[in-house]
Amino acid sequence: MRDRSLLPALLMIGLVLPFVGCTSPSGLDSIQVTPATQSLTIGQSAQFSATGTYGNKNHTSTKDVTGVVSWSSSNPSVATVSASGLATAVGAGSTTIIASAAAFNGPTSASATLTVTSTGGGSAGGSIASIAIIPSSQTVSAPGQTAQFLAIGTTSSGATVNLTNQVAWSSSSTQIATIGAATGLATAVGAGTAAITAIYSNTTTGTSVTGIATFTVTGGASQQFTALSITPSSETLSASGQTGQFIALATSGSTGLQQDVTSSSQVKWTSSIPTIASVSATGLVTGLSAGSTTISAVLTNSDNSVVSANASVTVALTGAPEPLLSLTIIPSSITVDQLQDTGQFLAIGTFSTPPTVRDLTNSPTLQWISSVPSVFPVNTNTGGNAGATAGIVTAYGNGSAVIIAEATGTDGTIQTATATFNCPMAEANPGGDPPEPATCLPGTQAPALLATLTVYNEGLNNTNWLVTAPSATGTPDVVHCGPGSNAGGFGGSVCVATYPVGTTVTLTAPAGTGSAFGGWSYNCTGQGTITEAGPNVCTVTLTTNDTVGAIFN
Numbered sequence: 001m002r003d004r005s006l007l008p009a010l011l012m013i014g015l016v017l018p019f020v021g022c023t024s025p026s027g028l029d030s031i032q033v034t035p036a037t038q039s040l041t042i043g044q045s046a047q048f049s050a051t052g053t054y055g056n057k058n059h060t061s062t063k064d065v066t067g068v069v070s071w072s073s074s075n076p077s078v079a080t081v082s083a084s085g086l087a088t089a090v091g092a093g094s095t096t097i098i099a100s101a102a103a104f105n106g107p108t109s110a111s112a113t114l115t116v117t118s119t120g121g122g123s124a125g126g127s128i129a130s131i132a133i134i135p136s137s138q139t140v141s142a143p144g145q146t147a148q149f150l151a152i153g154t155t156s157s158g159a160t161v162n163l164t165n166q167v168a169w170s171s172s173s174t175q176i177a178t179i180g181a182a183t184g185l186a187t188a189v190g191a192g193t194a195a196i197t198a199i200y201s202n203t204t205t206g207t208s209v210t211g212i213a214t215f216t217v218t219g220g221a222s223q224q225f226t227a228l229s230i231t232p233s234s235e236t237l238s239a240s241g242q243t244g245q246f247i248a249l250a251t252s253g254s255t256g257l258q259q260d261v262t263s264s265s266q267v268k269w270t271s272s273i274p275t276i277a278s279v280s281a282t283g284l285v286t287g288l289s290a291g292s293t294t295i296s297a298v299l300t301n302s303d304n305s306v307v308s309a310n311a312s313v314t315v316a317l318t319g320a321p322e323p324l325l326s327l328t329i330i331p332s333s334i335t336v337d338q339l340q341d342t343g344q345f346l347a348i349g350t351f352s353t354p355p356t357v358r359d360l361t362n363s364p365t366l367q368w369i370s371s372v373p374s375v376f377p378v379n380t381n382t383g384g385n386a387g388a389t390a391g392i393v394t395a396y397g398n399g400s401a402v403i404i405a406e407a408t409g410t411d412g413t414i415q416t417a418t419a420t421f422n423c424p425m426a427e428a429n430p431g432g433d434p435p436e437p438a439t440c441l442p443g444t445q446a447p448a449l450l451a452t453l454t455v456y457n458e459g460l461n462n463t464n465w466l467v468t469a470p471s472a473t474g475t476p477d478v479v480h481c482g483p484g485s486n487a488g489g490f491g492g493s494v495c496v497a498t499y500p501v502g503t504t505v506t507l508t509a510p511a512g513t514g515s516a517f518g519g520w521s522y523n524c525t526g527q528g529t530i531t532e533a534g535p536n537v538c539t540v541t542l543t544t545n546d547t548v549g550a551i552f553n
Contacts, residue, residue, distance in 0.1 A: 027054065027104030028052050028102075028108065029052075029105070030053045030108055031051070031065065031100075031101060031103075033049070033099050033110045033112040034048070034051065035112060037113045040089040040115075040116050041116065044088075046086075047084075049085060050110070051064060052069075052101070066085050067083075069100060069101040070083075070099070070101065071083060071085050072097075073095050073098070075094070075095035076095075077165060077166070078091050078095040078116050079097070089114075090163075091166050094114070094116070095113075096114070097111060097112045128163070128209055129154055130153070130154045131151050131154075131210065132456060132494040132496075134149070135545075135547040136214070136546075136547050138186070138213070140188045140218070141218050142188065142219040143189055144187070146186060146188070147185075147215065148186075149164075149198070151163040151167045151169075152494055153209075163200055164184045166200060167211075168199045169184050170197045170199075171196060171197075172197070172341075173194040173195075176194040176215070176217055177196070177217060179215075184198070188215075188217040191217050193215070195340065195341075196213045196215050198211045214545070224303055225250040225252060225259075225299055228249070228297060229249050230309045230310065232356075233311050235285060235311070237287030238315070239315050242286070243284055243355050244284075244354055245284055245285070245356070245357050246279070246283040246357065247260060248260070248267055250307070259344065260361075261299060262283045263283070267298065268300075269282075269283055270298075271295055272296070273291065273294075274288075274293075275289060276291040292313065293313050293315075295310065295313055296308060323351070323409040324409035324410070324415050325350045325351060327350075327360070327407050327417040328350075329346065333420045333421075334393070334419070334421050334422070335422040335423070335424070336421075336423050337424070338395070342393060344391055344392050345391040346361045347359070347360045347366055347405040360405075360407055361390050361391045362391075364381055364382055366405055366406065366407040367405070367406045368380040368390055368403065368405055372399065372401040374396075375395075375397040375401065376394070376403075376421050377393070378392065379391065379393075395421075395423035400420055400421065400422040401420070401421050402418055402419075402420060451542035451543060452546070453498075453499060453540065453542060453547075453548070454494065454496050454545070455467050455479055455507065456494040456495070457551075458549035461552040464483060465482040466481070466483070466510055467495075467507055468481070468507070478497050479495055479497045481494075503542050504539055504541045505539065505541075505542060506539050507520075507537070508537055508538075509550055516552065517536050517550070518553050519551050520550060524538040
């Protein structure tokens with residue numbers, strides 16, 4: 001039998017439930033983006049807003065959801081958009097700015113159209129006249145690590161524009177580093193230094209401008225080795241425990257250059273008859289009994305491929321000790337094709353006293369000399385510094401040099417050897433698309449003993465900012481960067497000056513230019529106090545290539 005007393009309660013529940021959802025708004029229903037259309041020139045920015053509609057057909061409300069929705073650009077090469085809806089024009093064309101979110105009935109989105117135009121194939125205010133890569137050099141310690149380069153363009157009107165995503169990026173050696181063709185993000189592959197190039201092509205005028213920087217990887221194997229040799233190929237020792245030194249030279253598969261791997265953990269030394277002569281892990285052979293034996297060196301690459309070489313040792317009585325007999329440079333010639341590329345020479349001495357063959361590359365008794373030291377300097381170690389990198393030559397221009405090694409024996413006699421280092425001028429590809437920059441061009445790199453200082457504006461003000469610095473000898477305004485000055489500016493928006501290595505340069509952002517100074521970006525060892533009347537100062541002690549960004553808003 002049914003309980004009739006429950007009927008009134010059920011009727012009340014049925015009357016109340018339909019009105020519960022009508023008393024207040026529910027979830028997000030739709031999104032609207034404003035403005036619906038927008039036009040910018042390259043380098044300009046615009047803020048888009050998103051308004052969300054909540055509730056149902058009869059009870060709706062709206063709310064600003066700009067910071068809640070997900071923003072995206074259909075064509076990031078034309079314009080990018082931040083998480084807050086701020087769109088930045090980076091290239092000519094059209095793109096759709098999209099706002100999306102999870103709604104009550106599933107995903108919802110809305111969009112606006114953004115059109116980007118340029119003046120003369122460049123940015124607003126003029127065509128691109130030059131490019132500076134910021135920073136001009138970067139160093140990482142191991143393969144797999146990354147570093148971001150920026151391409152800062154200067155227009156014919158003096159304005160600066162971030163062209164990072166509009167230039168064509170390339171690396172001179174993909175065995176050392178790769179770089180995103182449109183991003184400027186470099187990734188370390190192997191040890192060495194690669195030239196990073198950014199090329200901006202002006203589609204309107206058919207011209208292009210180029211910027212060059214360096215990326216150095218200090219750790220990791222540079223590449224796989226394809227050959228191994230032992231120097232000397234034979235030794236004669238005394239059975240009385242006389243020793244002799246063998247040197248293992250590995251040849252790189254990609255560059256063809258040789259590297260001393262005598263003491264490398266990749267190399268294993270063995271003697272075919274260890275009772276006649278033994279060999280240590282560093283290639284040092286000791287005579288034990290009369291006879292002949294074969295000394296082998298086996299190198300295992302990181303990909304487990306193997307290269308090997310053999311030498312012979314004859315153990316017998318030897319003559320009386322004599323001083324240094326001869327000197328040889330290995331290899332006899334090195335050729336590079338990029339500015340700031342390096343090559344390693346080794347100096348091998350032959351002695352009559354054990355060890356009869358010695359690596360003298362870093363010996364303080366051996367001096368390295370370059371016939372053109374201002375263009376092709378060579379490291380030497382006359383000071384006897386531990387861990388020195390003698391015998392390394394760097395290209396700072398085109399041409400060639402004779403590299404000389406002079407070793408002084410214990411009896412005062414001098415042995416010499418010569419080799420050649422070349423950096424031939426490679427003609428640019430004028431008919432290419434995009435054109436390839438020439439390498440080893442004279443005048444594109446300061447002399448070896450000079451450092452470069454690059455100054456640029458990292459802020460938004462391009463009309464009245466100024467940074468100055470004197471020369472190393474005190475001449476004022478050798479750096480006069482920016483258009484702002486009481487007497488009228490005469491510097492560019494990206495400025496480069498040369499100083500002797502080790503010079504401490506004082507950069508000043510003078511007060512009274514009418515631009516709000518926001519500080520220095522990096523590479524400043526002594527930022528000055530920002531005051532209304534006093535100067536804003538940054539001191540930089542130069543190494544080789546240093547970059548300082550000033551922030552003016």
